[in-house]
Amino acid sequence: MTTTPKPHWRPHPTRRLILRGAASVALLGLGNLPFAAAPARAAANDKYPEEAFRQKSEADAIKALYGKTAEPSDKVKLDAPEIAENGGVVPISVTTTLEKVSSISFFVAENPSALAASYRIPDGTIPAVANRLKMARTTKLTAIVEADGKLYSATKEVKVTVGGCGG
Amino acid sequence: MKRSLGLAMLLALSLAPSARAANEADYKAAYAAAEAASKEAAGMRNQWTVTLSALAAAKKAADGGDFDRAVAAAREAEALAKASIFQASSEKEAWKAMEIR
Amino acid sequence: MASSIRVRATSSGDITEVQALIQHPMDTGLVKDSKGELIPAHFIRQLKFECNGKDVFVADWGTAVSKDPYVKFSFKGAKKGDELKISWTDNKGGSDTTIAKIA
Amino acid sequence: MKVRIHLLLGSLGAALVAFALAAPRVTAADKVDPVADAKAFQNFFFQKFPNVKHEDFVNGPYSMNEDMKRQWQEKEEFPPYEFALDAGKEMLSTPFKNGKTYADCFPNGGIGIRQNYPYFDSGEGKVVTLELALNRCREANGEAPYSYVKDEMASLTAYMAYTSRGKPMDIKIPDDPRALAAYENGKRYFYTRRGQMNFSCASCHVQSPGERIRAETLAPALGILNAMPIYRSEWSGMGTTSRRFVTCNSQTRAVPLEPQSDEYRDVEYFLSYVANGLPISGPGARP
Numbered sequence A: 001m002t003t004t005p006k007p008h009w010r011p012h013p014t015r016r017l018i019l020r021g022a023a024s025v026a027l028l029g030l031g032n033l034p035f036a037a038a039p040a041r042a043a044a045n046d047k048y049p050e051e052a053f054r055q056k057s058e059a060d061a062i063k064a065l066y067g068k069t070a071e072p073s074d075k076v077k078l079d080a081p082e083i084a085e086n087g088g089v090v091p092i093s094v095t096t097t098l099e100k101v102s103s104i105s106f107f108v109a110e111n112p113s114a115l116a117a118s119y120r121i122p123d124g125t126i127p128a129v130a131n132r133l134k135m136a137r138t139t140k141l142t143a144i145v146e147a148d149g150k151l152y153s154a155t156k157e158v159k160v161t162v163g164g165c166g167g
Numbered sequence B: 001m002k003r004s005l006g007l008a009m010l011l012a013l014s015l016a017p018s019a020r021a022a023n024e025a026d027y028k029a030a031y032a033a034a035e036a037a038s039k040e041a042a043g044m045r046n047q048w049t050v051t052l053s054a055l056a057a058a059k060k061a062a063d064g065g066d067f068d069r070a071v072a073a074a075r076e077a078e079a080l081a082k083a084s085i086f087q088a089s090s091e092k093e094a095w096k097a098m099e100i101r
Numbered sequence C: 001m002a003s004s005i006r007v008r009a010t011s012s013g014d015i016t017e018v019q020a021l022i023q024h025p026m027d028t029g030l031v032k033d034s035k036g037e038l039i040p041a042h043f044i045r046q047l048k049f050e051c052n053g054k055d056v057f058v059a060d061w062g063t064a065v066s067k068d069p070y071v072k073f074s075f076k077g078a079k080k081g082d083e084l085k086i087s088w089t090d091n092k093g094g095s096d097t098t099i100a101k102i103a
Numbered sequence D: 001m002k003v004r005i006h007l008l009l010g011s012l013g014a015a016l017v018a019f020a021l022a023a024p025r026v027t028a029a030d031k032v033d034p035v036a037d038a039k040a041f042q043n044f045f046f047q048k049f050p051n052v053k054h055e056d057f058v059n060g061p062y063s064m065n066e067d068m069k070r071q072w073q074e075k076e077e078f079p080p081y082e083f084a085l086d087a088g089k090e091m092l093s094t095p096f097k098n099g100k101t102y103a104d105c106f107p108n109g110g111i112g113i114r115q116n117y118p119y120f121d122s123g124e125g126k127v128v129t130l131e132l133a134l135n136r137c138r139e140a141n142g143e144a145p146y147s148y149v150k151d152e153m154a155s156l157t158a159y160m161a162y163t164s165r166g167k168p169m170d171i172k173i174p175d176d177p178r179a180l181a182a183y184e185n186g187k188r189y190f191y192t193r194r195g196q197m198n199f200s201c202a203s204c205h206v207q208s209p210g211e212r213i214r215a216e217t218l219a220p221a222l223g224i225l226n227a228m229p230i231y232r233s234e235w236s237g238m239g240t241t242s243r244r245f246v247t248c249n250s251q252t253r254a255v256p257l258e259p260q261s262d263e264y265r266d267v268e269y270f271l272s273y274v275a276n277g278l279p280i281s282g283p284g285a286r287p
Helices: A015-033 A040-042 A050-054 A058-066 B002-014 B022-044 B051-063 B067-098 D002-022 D032-050 D055-064 D066-076 D081-092 D130-140 D151-161 D177-191 D201-205 D241-250 D261-272
Strands: A076-079 A090-096 A101-108 A115-120 A128-133 A139-145 A150-158 C007-012 C015-022 C043-052 C056-062 C068-078 C083-090 C095-101 D118-120 D124-128 D231-234 D237-239 D284-286
Touching: A040 A150, A050 A058, A050 A115, A058 A115, A058 A139, A058 C068, A058 C083, A076 A139, A076 C056, A090 A101, A090 A139, A090 A150, A090 D066, A101 A128, A128 B067, A150 C083, B002 B067, B022 B051, B022 B067, B051 B067, B067 D177, C007 C083, C007 C095, C015 C043, C015 C083, C043 C068, C056 D201, C095 D231, D032 D177, D055 D066, D055 D241, D066 D284, D118 D177, D124 D177, D124 D261, D130 D151, D151 D241, D177 D201, D177 D261, D237 D241, D241 D261
Parallel strands: D231 D284
Antiparallel strands: A076 A090, A090 A128, A101 A115, A101 A139, A115 C056, A128 C068, A139 A150, C007 C015, C015 C068, C043 C056, C043 C083, C083 C095, D118 D124, D231 D237
């Protein structure tokens, strides 16, 4: 279900209404939180991959996060700009036709630490993610999908440089 | 093209290194000249950022006692300020050439 | 104070598409401020989406996620009117949560 | 990197020479004729980019480059200026300490009027921009003025621009010699070279729109202010027209003037006037 891009300058009445609806509901929802603290049980098994985020290189980060290596696969569709509009906000998305996907992660090789983001995909959730990442400089970008215990990857190069003429 | 050649020559001319080691008096003179040119450029509302940084570099070098570098920086500041004055006065008419008609 | 989470969940058929934009500086800890001092790292570590009592999406984020982060995903098994609970926690112990109805 | 900049300057220099030679003969008596200027200005861009739809020019670099347009439309689904919009909406209706609000200073409560700014104030004999009018309204009601280059002013103007989205720019030049002079002063500023880079606004936005200046694609000058204020990824924040003028100056290594000084007000007047008829598309999101 792809939304056809509406010509930009026409106002988006529908988008505003939905947003306003969501925002007002959001405020409403805050009031009657059924339970104060999130249940400890749920927090226990959501271990934040501390070690993996600390690794500098991509290989170490993948090993720390998954403990195995990935093999490139054309079933992983990685969409990223050829030249980033701006290194601070690079829209990146990945989709895959693989089955039984449990996790999707993004690695930016040239960043201070390679692992940028990692998503857990419970069953019932479509194996696809779009997000905006920072890239320090022109770099290889790798998306890894964990499906049925095996790792599949796709890689793309994104050119990143500063803008402007001097200053 | 003729105009930017003028700018380049002006810049090159003024950067000639002076022979003997500079002292505080040389620095004060060079800095005063640079500051005057910079004020004139500001008066024409066409100051360059590099002029101000060169002036600051000159003052910093002088505070550190390195008068050779201070004089060189002050001379560069003066040249830059003069170039911006040249630019402002020549542009008074030159802008029309680029106007879309 | 309005919630820091803007969310839009629209369902068509069995698939619910979720887009979220969160107001957060996402400082990496490697950037200097105008006075030359390092701005300490301040970023969202985990963002969780729950629907009908079940986690539908969990994001573990590092410092490479953009400022005012945005994320989009879809999931099955929910219908119009269900409630989607979104909550995040950051490395300074900050957090926020909100509940949105699926449109 | 250094080499590339010199290469770039060289190529731009060559482009300038080519343009200077190709520029049509300078007409003898330079009578100021804004109507003819606007027609010539718009035709220049319509002919230079025949397959860009006229109203698309207001989308700046995105009208020039397909790949960047795709990145932008993706972001527009949930644009980064959402927070500024909501903050601006709240600020516009929040009363000052004396109980009055912005609605008391602006026609129609400030809603859907952005396309008429800047306007020429015959009383003052000068151009008044939206940002200036907002701060004057604050000061008239005993409130401290906002900085012209910070978020509050950007949020306010963002929401006011949003309420005018799609409305054609509608700038008037009254039959007043001072108005014509302000328009001409703005035009002169736009075409005057400055800074050590020796660039004018036109060097980039008239001669090289669509071309790259390192990572950025240059926006055409036509409609360049229609999207103001803009959220710039480079600033990772909102930017007002004032902030854009100040940063453009320092890019060419020219020391910027004070925000809202006469030259900036006049160049905004000129650029908005020649974009008359093109839709307001603010707030915008830019690289």
